[in-house]
Amino acid sequence: MATHLRSAGKKCTVIGGSGFLGQHMVEQLLKKGYTVNVFDIQKRFDNDRVQFFLGDLCDKEALLPALQGVSVAFHCASPAPSSDNRELFYKVNFMGTKAVVEACKEAGVQKLVLTSSASVVFEGTDIKNGSEDLPYAKNPIDYYTETKILQEKEVLSANDPDNNFFTTAIRPHGIFGPRDPQLVPILVQAAKSGKMKFIIGDGKNLVDFTYVENVVHGHILAAENLQKDSALCGKAFHITNDEPVPFWAFMSRILTGLNYDPPKYHIPYWLAYYLALFLSLALWLLSPLVTIKPTFTPMRVALAGTFHYYSCERAKRDMGYKPVVSLDEAIDRTLQSYPHLRRAKA
Numbered sequence: 422m423a424t425h426l427r428s429a430g431k432k433c434t435v436i437g438g439s440g441f442l443g444q445h446m447v448e449q450l451l452k453k454g455y456t457v458n459v460f461d462i463q464k465r466f467d468n469d470r471v472q473f474f475l476g477d478l479c480d481k482e483a484l485l486p487a488l489q490g491v492s493v494a495f496h497c498a499s500p501a502p503s504s505d506n507r508e509l510f511y512k513v514n515f516m517g518t519k520a521v522v523e524a525c526k527e528a529g530v531q532k533l534v535l536t537s538s539a540s541v542v543f544e545g546t547d548i549k550n551g552s553e554d555l556p557y558a559k560n561p562i563d564y565y566t567e568t569k570i571l572q573e574k575e576v577l578s579a580n581d582p583d584n585n586f587f588t589t590a591i592r593p594h595g596i597f598g599p600r601d602p603q604l605v606p607i608l609v610q611a612a613k614s615g616k617m618k619f620i621i622g623d624g625k626n627l628v629d630f631t632y633v634e635n636v637v638h639g640h641i642l643a644a645e646n647l648q649k650d651s652a653l654c655g656k657a658f659h660i661t662n663d664e665p666v667p668f669w670a671f672m673s674r675i676l677t678g679l680n681y682d683p684p685k686y687h688i689p690y691w692l693a694y695y696l697a698l699f700l701s702l703a704l705w706l707l708s709p710l711v712t713i714k715p716t717f718t719p720m721r722v723a724l725a726g727t728f729h730y731y732s733c734e735r736a737k738r739d740m741g742y743k744p745v746v747s748l749d750e751a752i753d754r755t756l757q758s759y760p761h762l763r764r765a766k767a
């Protein structure tokens with residue numbers, strides 16, 4: 422059945438709809454004929470076709486009005502990974518997700534689609550074409566990932582066909598695209614301050630970077646295929662561009678596309694990792710006196726220096742997923758969307 426027919430008359434709520442992924446979700450859902458509510462702690466855009474509900478997702482009572490008459494809830498809210506705030510991650514990603522599940526059940530929402538992360542299985546060592554059968558990381562790379570694991574377990578175990586409540590989780594990796602506040606802006610900031618001179622390791626490590634529209638496509642397919650007895654119930658799915666790319670080739674392409682020099686000197690992975698670890702320990706000791714956010718954290722070094730790419734075969738098989746925008750096209754569109762970050766040519 423054509424997607425627009427299946428989605429006719431569907432009402433959904435995007436929790437975290439003011440964020441980078443959330444805003445792209447809203448745009449595509451509207452295009453596909455959904456009626457869209459946004460629930461978020463902040464309002465970051467205006468759209469007459471969207472009903473906004475401002476509130477904290479940890480508060481079940483605040484969530485309930487946003488979920489009335491809704492058949493699908495997309496939960497893509499999270500504190501930013503760079504906030505590095507353990508209590509906040511635990512409160513929002515774990516306790517808050519429990520409140521989301523409870524509120525969905527109470528409001529009679531039938532489907533809950535969580536935005537998880539492929540990092541839930543990443544421990545800082547190589548993963549090549551990893552499937553969803555990999556175990557959750559025993560030693561997650563940071564507090565953010567630790568609570569993404571708790572969150573995913575909470576949502577998947579809430580799948581309850583007897584009570585007409587179905588859940589699934591999408592695990593994207595390295596989302597990028599127009600309006601992303603993380604990847605390109607952080608990279609350009611690092612280049613401006615002369616910190617993008619080194620390639621960590623030999624530069625051959627393959628990584629998934631996933632264009633935001635492909636991630637959105639995966640979420641919408643998940644919602645439309647999630648139903649009683651479907652293979653999606655209570656399961657997680659990798660959504661990638663299906664084109665793993667050397668991490669440093671991707672970074673170099675973004676940098677050169679914005680007129681910055683690509684990194685060219687190599688630094689051994691272990692040296693970069695221990696330098697970053699030493700720096701974060703030093704900054705932690707100094708934290709009562711000064712707050713400095715380092716560009717190179719042990720987590721970022723691990724992400725930049727190891728293989729970590731994932732198979733999306735399960736999503737292809739069970740929901741008919743196929744990336745809709747190629748990596749080349751995605752990079753071009755992304756570069757064009759950041760004219761303000763482009764360095765003027767000398």
Ligand SMILES: NC(=O)C1=CN([C@@H]2O[C@H](COP(=O)(O)OP(=O)(O)OC[C@H]3O[C@@H](n4cnc5c(N)ncnc54)[C@H](O)[C@@H]3O)[C@@H](O)[C@H]2O)C=CC1
Binds near residue numbers: 476
């Ligand atoms: N950006 C990436 O590369 C990846 C992101 N993800 C996941 O995708 C989801 C979306 O990420 P982004 O769009 O990049 O983040 P974002 O920071 O742009 O958006 C998150 C949104 O959640 C909202 N939010 C945070 N705490 C809230 C609360 N207590 N109550 C209500 N709303 C709250 C924020 O206001 C924001 O609008 C997150 O769950 C993230 O963990 C997963 C893999 C990779």
Ligand SMILES: CC(C)=CCC[C@@H](C)[C@H]1CC[C@H]2C3=C(CC[C@]12C)[C@@]1(C)CCC(=O)C[C@@H]1CC3
Binds near residue numbers: 538595596716
């Ligand atoms: C080495 C360096 C300073 C690179 C700059 C780019 C980084 C800011 C990004 C490269 C990989 C990205 C990534 C995430 C955030 C931004 C990067 C570190 C996530 C941690 C975002 C949240 C997730 O769930 C996993 C992502 C993995 C990749």
